[in-house]
Amino acid sequence: MSVLEINYLSEINSFHDWLITNPVPTTARVLWFALMHYCNRTGWRTEFNLAISALELDTGLSKQAIIRARNALQQAGRIKVTVRKGNQAALYHIIPFAFLKETQIDTQSDTCVIHKEDAKCRLDDTQSDTIPKLDKDKTKTRKEKDKKENAPLDLIRFFAGDNAELKASLIGWIEMRTRIRKPLTIRATELALKRLNTLAQGDQDLMAAIADQSTMNSWQGFFPLKGESVSRLGGVEGALNQARKATEDLGERNYADWIAEVEDADG
Structure with a gap:
């Protein structure tokens, strides 16, 4: 040879x-x-x-x-x-x-x-000089997996548009979900973004703040801001109702501390 x-x-x-x-x-x-x-x-x-x-x-x-x-x-x-x-x-x-x-x-x-x-x-004569063909099915499966994992990020980029701050906050939240081994599906991402938009009433700055709050507290969902003004949330009762509704809708039971804080703020 x-x-x-x-x-x-x-x-x-x-x-x-x-x-x-x-x-x-x-x-x-x-x-x-x-x-x-x-x-x-x-x-x-x-x-x-x-x-x-x-x-x-x-x-x-x-x-x-x-x-x-x-x-x-x-x-x-x-x-x-x-x-x-x-x-x-x-x-x-x-x-x-x-x-x-x-x-x-x-x-x-x-x-x-x-x-x-x-x-x-x-290589000596006892070894093969053939470089095997790639397993196309395996490669295809890997590409499909990567596409599925990146889908939530694509949804977030589309949702945030040109707002770099909101985009960064939402990406940080997704990374936190992955870190705690609770990765998002496409449907879960859609529902979470819909909830976020409802809570912030379309205010992108407020959306970013809410997303950051969830990231810092390792919350899987989105909830009204702690310390948000009572008037903005429709009074204490309105704030409590929003918290309870978010808890019921998202199946979360870790928002009791926020409710207690609002009650304390009301005095």
């Missing part, structure tokens, strides 16, 4: 120097670094196969963008690509800047050859 004698750092520096007089698209540059990474993982084999799905995840590029980028690199003389039929992954051959020297590695067991130039382990 033949391998490339490559000094990784030297190749990167040479690539940057080469770009000065040989401009290629940004996508081609990203692909070159990805291919160098995978070539390194195979022990710098002169030729290795690599699935498009692996490159899509590694580079963030689409399939068509990767195909265009590798064509650009091939035309520039930096790689050689052999496209195979069916579902077989394409074969890639890196063309190094340094002098190419192929060496033969004897078949060994549980060992690897160390090259002084870059101190990298080389």
Whole structure:
């Protein structure tokens, strides 16, 4: 099995120097670094196969963008690509800047050859040079999970609009819920924001203050502010009614201290 004698750092520096007089698209540059990474993982084999799905995840590029980028690199003389039929992954051959020297590695067991130039382990003949295809179903499931977890944050950003203070307060509340292992569902977020809007009567500054209060006290829901003026809350009785209603609606039983404070303030 033949391998490339490559000094990784030297190749990167040479690539940057080469770009000065040989401009290629940004996508081609990203692909070159990805291919160098995978070539390194195979022990710098002169030729290795690599699935498009692996490159899509590694580079963030689409399939068509990767195909265009590798064509650009091939035309520039930096790689050689052999496209195979069916579902077989394409074969890639890196063309190094340094002098190419192929060496033969004897078949060994549980060992690897160390090259002084870059101190990298080389795979022996008993190991596979195949980089397995990604589990697309697993990747899809992970993306769906991330989307589900981020949905409450998206709702909050939409609800807060351009009000940075309100947005920060609500994000802080969501982070607190996650920290106490009570993460929000999409529906729970919708109901909580509806309650918040009702309590503050559309006043965004008041909404932010209410959200901060819940965060500081590790409350799972939103409640009228402690110390809020009696007149604003419709009198003591009105404040008590709001607290009781919020308690009943949200199933919370930790608001007794607020009720006691309002009663004490009434004297």
